[in-house]
Amino acid sequence: MLDMKYEGADLRSKRRPKSVIDRVWNFFASVKVGLWLIALIIVGSAIGTIFPQEMYIPQQLPPEQYYLEEYGTPGSIYYALGFHNLYTSWWYIGLIVMLTLSLIVVSIDRGVPLYKALKNQPVRRTERFMKGQRLFGQGEGTEAQIDEMEASLKKKRYNVKRDGDALLAEKHRFGRWGPYVNHVGLVIFFLGAMLRVFPAFHTDTLEWVREGDTVSLEATDGEYYLRNDQFILEMYDPENNEEDAKFAAAIEKAGAVPKNYETELTLFKKTGTNEDGSPQLEQVDVGSTKVNHPFKFEKYEVYQEQYSSRPEFLSMSFMLADKQTGDEYGPFKVDLENPEKSYDLNGVTVTLKDLYPDFEVKDGQPNTKSPRALNPAFFFNVESPEGETESNLIGIRLNVADEENRYEVQFAGTEMASTSGLRVKSDSTYPILIVGATIFMIGIVMGMYWPHRRVWIRRHEDEVLVAGFTNKNPSSLRREVSPLLEQTGLPMWEDQARFTSKPENESTDERGES
Amino acid sequence: MEWIEWSSRMLFIAFFLYAISTVLFTIAVSGMRKDRNVNRVAYGKYAFILAIIGFVAQMTYFFMRWAGVGYAPVSNLYEYTTFFGMMMVLGFLVVYGIYKNDVLGLFAMPVALLVIAFASMFSSEVAPLIPALNSVWLKIHVTTAALGQGILAISFASGLIFLLNETSMKEQSKSRTWLEVTMFVLMCTLGFIIVSMLFKGIGAGGVVEFTNDRGQAETYEYFMPILFVPEGAQLLSGASGLSLELPNWINTLKLNTLIWSVIGGIVIYVLLRFVILRKRVAEALQPLAKKVDLDLADEISYRSIAIGLPVFILGGLIFAMIWAQIAWNRFWGWDPKEVWALITMLTYIYYLHMRIQRGWTGTKAAWLCVGGFGIIMFNLVFVNLVIAGLHSYA
Numbered sequence: 016m017l018d019m020k021y022e023g024a025d026l027r028s029k030r031r032p033k034s035v036i037d038r039v040w041n042f043f044a045s046v047k048v049g050l051w052l053i054a055l056i057i058v059g060s061a062i063g064t065i066f067p068q069e070m071y072i073p074q075q076l077p078p079e080q081y082y083l084e085e086y087g088t089p090g091s092i093y094y095a096l097g098f099h100n101l102y103t104s105w106w107y108i109g110l111i112v113m114l115t116l117s118l119i120v121v122s123i124d125r126g127v128p129l130y131k132a133l134k135n136q137p138v139r140r141t142e143r144f145m146k147g148q149r150l151f152g153q154g155e156g157t158e159a160q161i162d163e164m165e166a167s168l169k170k171k172r173y174n175v176k177r178d179g180d181a182l183l184a185e186k187h188r189f190g191r192w193g194p195y196v197n198h199v200g201l202v203i204f205f206l207g208a209m210l211r212v213f214p215a216f217h218t219d220t221l222e223w224v225r226e227g228d229t230v231s232l233e234a235t236d237g238e239y240y241l242r243n244d245q246f247i248l249e250m251y252d253p254e255n256n257e258e259d260a261k262f263a264a265a266i267e268k269a270g271a272v273p274k275n276y277e278t279e280l281t282l283f284k285k286t287g288t289n290e291d292g293s294p295q296l297e298q299v300d301v302g303s304t305k306v307n308h309p310f311k312f313e314k315y316e317v318y319q320e321q322y323s324s325r326p327e328f329l330s331m332s333f334m335l336a337d338k339q340t341g342d343e344y345g346p347f348k349v350d351l352e353n354p355e356k357s358y359d360l361n362g363v364t365v366t367l368k369d370l371y372p373d374f375e376v377k378d379g380q381p382n383t384k385s386p387r388a389l390n391p392a393f394f395f396n397v398e399s400p401e402g403e404t405e406s407n408l409i410g411i412r413l414n415v416a417d418e419e420n421r422y423e424v425q426f427a428g429t430e431m432a433s434t435s436g437l438r439v440k441s442d443s444t445y446p447i448l449i450v451g452a453t454i455f456m457i458g459i460v461m462g463m464y465w466p467h468r469r470v471w472i473r474r475h476e477d478e479v480l481v482a483g484f485t486n487k488n489p490s491s492l493r494r495e496v497s498p499l500l501e502q503t504g505l506p507m508w509e510d511q512a513r514f515t516s517k518p519e520n521e522s523t524d525e526r527g528e529s
Numbered sequence: 530m531e532w533i534e535w536s537s538r539m540l541f542i543a544f545f546l547y548a549i550s551t552v553l554f555t556i557a558v559s560g561m562r563k564d565r566n567v568n569r570v571a572y573g574k575y576a577f578i579l580a581i582i583g584f585v586a587q588m589t590y591f592f593m594r595w596a597g598v599g600y601a602p603v604s605n606l607y608e609y610t611t612f613f614g615m616m617m618v619l620g621f622l623v624v625y626g627i628y629k630n631d632v633l634g635l636f637a638m639p640v641a642l643l644v645i646a647f648a649s650m651f652s653s654e655v656a657p658l659i660p661a662l663n664s665v666w667l668k669i670h671v672t673t674a675a676l677g678q679g680i681l682a683i684s685f686a687s688g689l690i691f692l693l694n695e696t697s698m699k700e701q702s703k704s705r706t707w708l709e710v711t712m713f714v715l716m717c718t719l720g721f722i723i724v725s726m727l728f729k730g731i732g733a734g735g736v737v738e739f740t741n742d743r744g745q746a747e748t749y750e751y752f753m754p755i756l757f758v759p760e761g762a763q764l765l766s767g768a769s770g771l772s773l774e775l776p777n778w779i780n781t782l783k784l785n786t787l788i789w790s791v792i793g794g795i796v797i798y799v800l801l802r803f804v805i806l807r808k809r810v811a812e813a814l815q816p817l818a819k820k821v822d823l824d825l826a827d828e829i830s831y832r833s834i835a836i837g838l839p840v841f842i843l844g845g846l847i848f849a850m851i852w853a854q855i856a857w858n859r860f861w862g863w864d865p866k867e868v869w870a871l872i873t874m875l876t877y878i879y880y881l882h883m884r885i886q887r888g889w890t891g892t893k894a895a896w897l898c899v900g901g902f903g904i905i906m907f908n909l910v911f912v913n914l915v916i917a918g919l920h921s922y923a
């Protein structure tokens with residue numbers, strides 16, 4: 016049978032190679048090579064999922080230790096072979112690059128000749144050509160019958176061309192371009208993805224913004240500022256919310272289940288600089304960002320990615336009690352960001368000697384773990400109107416003071432703020448990716464849903480020859496056209512490439528019984 | 530709550546209808562022993578109609594549950610797997626509509642039944658939707674991907690038909706061996722279902738406590754008799770019998786379930802092979818598969834891939850990327866589920882290229898169809914339950 020893949024067109028890759036370029040061309044134009052690449056990518060990708068990639072493991076432990084402890088010796092080997100970063104390894108990326116080259120070369124190598132061949136195809140084909148088709152038949156017939164066939168094929172929406180007593184009917188030729196269209200889409204997509212290695216094409220920063228704070232967005236080079244107006248964490252509440260009541264059993268098992276993470280925010284644009292160096296801001300927009308609903312402005316997107324589960328303290332207020340007289344002083348408020356040095360309360364002076372935003376005791380000394388106001392403690396000196404000074408160390412569940420002290424410092428209130436971790440992103444490769452993916456999808460649909468079908472009929476000597484070709488589903492072509500052949504009385508065609516069961520199996524076949 | 534109860538009833542009815550439909554397809558294909566003159570064409574038609582009514586019943590389940598939970602019910606393993614089974618039935622209905630072949634029903638419907646029964650082994654409890662899943666893209670992406678997979682799964686049924694028809698059962702061959710292995714794997718799935726129901730019924734489980742490799746105390750709740758426990762585990766309730774201690778990095782709870790499923794599969798297989806059929810399971814099925822000519826079986830596989838793959842690519846990769854961008858702010862992150870969706874696509878792409886360019890039709894192509902379905906099931910079961918990732922529901 017004839018190889019109909021490219022209508023017998025002359026492919027560059029099938030010529031004898033003359034130069035190195037020819038050899039490279041032939042290598043990438045080879046479908047065998049392309050299929051090996053796909054097979055290797057399948058195997059490689061699968062290996063990468065045996066254990067989690069490094070980016071998904073917890074960061075407390077060094078990776079080599081983590082893989083050993085969590086997955087035993089296999090994990091250790093996995094790490095040693097570099098599979099913990101498989102998808103960014105040189106060989107994996109190499110495979111993708113080669114696949115892209117292969118797609119480009121193969122599509123030019125075959126697409127162009129195929130296009131020319133289909134554009135200039137003759138209506139009258141040789142006897143050899145027709146006999147070489149999978150569907151072929153020959154026998155008696157007249158030109159009138161061919162005319163009748165032309166009409167019925169047209170009814171089935173075939174494009175019919177005539178050349179005397181020869182006929183060519185064709186349908187869905189554009190479906191043949193499907194593979195080429197999808198390959199081109201894929202190449203565009205891959206090229207877009209490869210552009211992302213250049214930092215100029217995208218920005219990506221995580222901004223931690225405390226409620227009430229305004230930050231300059233690094234991704235916009237300081238052009239825009241964002242204020243976190245409020246962070247909202249909503250939990251499912253089966254007891255008080257009727258809608259959520261149906262989830263009560265599941266929530267009891269799982270503990271609290273979050274319903275919404277959202278940051279309400281205000282966007283500012285910097286218009287200039289004040290004399291003291293602070294930025295002049297103009298409000299541009301208000302909105303919110305929550306999971307699955309990023310906030311967008313210009314080319315940027317702001318995602319609600321994280322939040323600090325421990326809110327920070329903005330301020331703490333205290334009262335001062337005179338243990339001797341029972342008098343109370345205050346309250347006074349210590350702003351944790353800009354604390355005042357001393358507070359005058361009707362003659363009693365409280366001086367803030369030391370502030371530990373994230374208190375701990377280290378080597379017997381008070382200390383701060385971090386600059387974030389997560390667990391603040393205060394070291395106060397209290398000076399009575401008479402000029403006597405006592406000291407106090409006060410924090411959450413912490414009050415270190417001399418028993419004899421006249422004054423006692425007591426908590427009177429706190430102001431707290433949550434912190435949102437907002438991911439600010441922009442990516443100028445998105446349009447390329449979207450175009451690539453769209454073309455790819457269109458090509459796939461074109462190629463898979465519109466099979467290219469052709470029927471040739473001609474008189475040869477005193478017989479009529481009938482042949483059919485389709486790039487997919489020959490029996491569907493048969494089902495469509497055989498009844499027409501029968502109606503017109505033209506010779507019936509046969510499928511020349513049918514499978515045959517192994518004869519020894521026929522004995523178990525019950526077909527004869529019914 | 531009422532919606533949910535009714536939806537479960539509808540699912541049960543659908544399951545029942547599918548089962549009858551399978552029986553009718555069997556009669557349509559083989560005829561019953563005593564009555565050789567049954568009107569096979571009519572039985573095939575009834576079977577098809579019952580499959581359609583069953584599908585409508587399952588759609589009713591789906592929308593009732595939707596009304597009950599308040600979101601498209603495709604958000605945990607129970608819901609998703611049930612939906613996948615329904616999409617397999619839809620895939621079958623579409624392909625049957627084109628080819629009107631009863632043998633296909635005989636093979637496709639039982640696989641769908643198995644998938645739905647398997648789904649019902651997972652907890653059907655109504656759970657709240659976490660913010661990451663709360664998006665229109667949940668329904669768009671998951672339903673399209675499942676529809677694609679359901680249609681692709683039909684190529685498994687027709688691939689099996691091809692192989693059963695074509696493989697000689699008289700002489701030893703790789704095909705014969707692997708066909709029997711495929712049958713055995715299906716038996717193990719059935720084994721899992723039967724064993725789970727049995728042990729849950731008699732309450733033959735137990736709870737152990739142990740120190741995990743992060744040094745924290747953890748408990749495992751077994752629903753099957755305990756065969757394996759982590760090192761240094763202590764029994765809190767139930768009987769441990771002869772349980773074996775294994776290193777901590779092995780999840781003995783899952784291993785326990787797996788081993789019991791395989792034991793169940795072995796029992797069923799041995800019963801079938803040596804007591805009931807007294808021949809290879811594949812050999813027993815062969816006469817049924819012989820009713821389809823090879824070309825048709827091969828073409829049905831190709832057709833269902835041609836129809837299913839674009840749907841799968843759209844739902845499982847393109848919509849997936851769009852949603853991943855919105856929810857996780859990256860369109861692709863090499864999460865295991867994503868990678869296995871890519872592998873699924875590449876496997877069928879491999880099939881298409883091998884077919885069109887290297888003439889792989891017939892046996893090799895049919896094996897690729899079996900393998901492709903294996904990958905789909907792997908992505909559904911294994912990636913969710915064993916390889917934990919962002920997508921893992923369980």
Ligand code: HEM
Binds near residue numbers: 047114118197198
């Ligand atoms: C992930 C990568 C690829 C995808 C998604 C893809 C997709 C497709 C699809 C859907 C078809 C149509 C198949 C059919 O009609 O049955 C096709 C055809 C084809 N592909 Fe690919 N392909 C890929 C990679 C490759 C590679 C690497 C090569 C070669 C080196 C290649 C060469 C071809 C050829 C020669 C055809 C046939 C074109 C024709 O019928 O005229 N493809 N491709």
